[in-house]
Amino acid sequence: MSKEYETVIGLEVHVELATKTKIFCGCSTAFGASPNSHTCPVCTGMPGSLPVLNKKVLEYAVAVGLALNCQITRECKFDRKNYFYPDNPQNYQISQLYLPICRDGWVEIDTPQGAKKVGIHEIHMEEDAGKLIHDEWEDATLVDYNRSGVPLIEIVSEPDMRNADEVIAYLEKLRLVIQYLGASDCKLQEGSMRADVNLSVREKGAKEFGTRTEMKNLNSFRAIARAVEGEKNRQIDLLESGEKVIQETRRWDENKETSYAMRSKEDAQDYRYFPDPDLTPVSISDEFLEEIRRRQPEFRTEKMKRYREEFDLPDYDIEIITSSKHMADIFEATVALGAQPKKVSNWLMVETLRLLKEQEEDPEDIRFSPENLAKLIRLSEEKAINSTVAKEVFEVMFRENVDPEQYVEEKGLKMVSDEGALRKTVEEVIAANPQSVQDYRNGKEKALGFLVGQTMKAMKGKADPASVNRLLKELL
Amino acid sequence: MANIITDETIEYVGILAKLELSDEEREQAKKDMGRMLDYIDKLNELDTSGVEPMSHVFPVKNVFREDEVTNGDGSALTLKNAPEQKDGMFLVPKTFD
Numbered sequence A: 001m002s003k004e005y006e007t008v009i010g011l012e013v014h015v016e017l018a019t020k021t022k023i024f025c026g027c028s029t030a031f032g033a034s035p036n037s038h039t040c041p042v043c044t045g046m047p048g049s050l051p052v053l054n055k056k057v058l059e060y061a062v063a064v065g066l067a068l069n070c071q072i073t074r075e076c077k078f079d080r081k082n083y084f085y086p087d088n089p090q091n092y093q094i095s096q097l098y099l100p101i102c103r104d105g106w107v108e109i110d111t112p113q114g115a116k117k118v119g120i121h122e123i124h125m126e127e128d129a130g131k132l133i134h135d136e137w138e139d140a141t142l143v144d145y146n147r148s149g150v151p152l153i154e155i156v157s158e159p160d161m162r163n164a165d166e167v168i169a170y171l172e173k174l175r176l177v178i179q180y181l182g183a184s185d186c187k188l189q190e191g192s193m194r195a196d197v198n199l200s201v202r203e204k205g206a207k208e209f210g211t212r213t214e215m216k217n218l219n220s221f222r223a224i225a226r227a228v229e230g231e232k233n234r235q236i237d238l239l240e241s242g243e244k245v246i247q248e249t250r251r252w253d254e255n256k257e258t259s260y261a262m263r264s265k266e267d268a269q270d271y272r273y274f275p276d277p278d279l280t281p282v283s284i285s286d287e288f289l290e291e292i293r294r295r296q297p298e299f300r301t302e303k304m305k306r307y308r309e310e311f312d313l314p315d316y317d318i319e320i321i322t323s324s325k326h327m328a329d330i331f332e333a334t335v336a337l338g339a340q341p342k343k344v345s346n347w348l349m350v351e352t353l354r355l356l357k358e359q360e361e362d363p364e365d366i367r368f369s370p371e372n373l374a375k376l377i378r379l380s381e382e383k384a385i386n387s388t389v390a391k392e393v394f395e396v397m398f399r400e401n402v403d404p405e406q407y408v409e410e411k412g413l414k415m416v417s418d419e420g421a422l423r424k425t426v427e428e429v430i431a432a433n434p435q436s437v438q439d440y441r442n443g444k445e446k447a448l449g450f451l452v453g454q455t456m457k458a459m460k461g462k463a464d465p466a467s468v469n470r471l472l473k474e475l476l
Numbered sequence B: 001m002a003n004i005i006t007d008e009t010i011e012y013v014g015i016l017a018k019l020e021l022s023d024e025e026r027e028q029a030k031k032d033m034g035r036m037l038d039y040i041d042k043l044n045e046l047d048t049s050g051v052e053p054m055s056h057v058f059p060v061k062n063v064f065r066e067d068e069v070t071n072g073d074g075s076a077l078t079l080k081n082a083p084e085q086k087d088g089m090f091l092v093p094k095t096f097d
């Protein structure tokens, strides 16, 4: 490579809002319903049907906009984006072109060079399309309109990012803010957060942007990072060999780690937008805006600050716990039930994260209740169970949210606190292992460990190792 | 007729609308579109400076619904419109994405 290049990246992020119903009708948005069961004349675009805006969608959009430092468009409306494709039963998507709900915002991301602002160009409200499934048998396409009309916001950034790390940092930031708001669970794998990457390269120092491409089908942070690298290199190779970058939409193939130009659903990119005549304009009052402001939650930075003041926790713990709203909620609720903060933190940071990783799940997927975690911590504090048993119980609780008290009772996992029974077992172990006893008396400390292990085994793990230790030393 | 629609324009509009027109239909469509644009020109004679663009026929705004499920299983009704169906879904010619 002879010249030095700079990569210019902007993102279009679609986020599925966590409403109970669709954006313009009373159909459920619940996942996993049988095909086309969540449809009605409105979300299938039947002539004569009348869409009516879901108030919650507007509230979420404004809340996200405020959290991303945007200007809220006080008089906004919806437009029709016209295109023909089987996933779109109306032949138009209701979206916002002329007066999007939010504009001119920014978020701050951390980079090795320090904090950096990424501009938010606009946020608009729109509806999702149906799902197309390829049918191998018929060599045809099957269409399910359950997703048609599910509310989305599209967050369009300025072309302010310069590499994959900044892209990931930006997405992480958006995800956190939106999760904290409860506006979406933002799961890339499940499609509730989707990112399209607009990327171009230019010679370092150039003022003009190069020709950009748009990359779709990126459903993990890893895929995004690879796609950014891959597309940057592809464009530089083109320029280096004297060719031109063509403005096009490309689809990322994660298995092949390469992208290919999509046969665009809009051969001509002419959407003939016009105002939707069925929907009334939206006028945002001071009161409405004030109400949304008042309802804004404590965001991560504030939460971290409060944790530092309220709980005696290392910064690292605070960082991890607050990196997921759901985990922070569980932490706070468990502490509120009387558990010691550091103990709660340990269960979350060590065992919970380990099991989540094992199951390839996110902290958002944690299913156990704060009540049950508090009970488990109490059981182990009161020495009703030892730490090995506690870990076993935790695993079951992690998977099935069982009540640890009940579970320990049912499975007979309570520690034997009966000193007499324990003493008897220790005596038996001593009698059965004369060699180890001899070794210990000859100064081999290790032999004691073996005898503790034998006693624990005989007690089926239900003894307090400290008591076993003490008794052994006493009897030897 | 002040507005003349060219062959290229009618071809392009045809592609956007996914319509295939016969030569006869094409000539008719050119005339119709030209007349529509003439009418728009007529409207453009009005001085609309200072008039807010109309986005709704009635002076209403802020019509919302609460986020509550009001619709049940609509699949039977929706699938009535499917020329062909399979497994509760619309069956359409193979579509590329």
Ligand SMILES: [Zn+2]
Pocket: A022, A025, A026, A027, A038, A039, A040, A041, A042, A043, A044, A149, B071
């Ligand atoms: Zn519906």
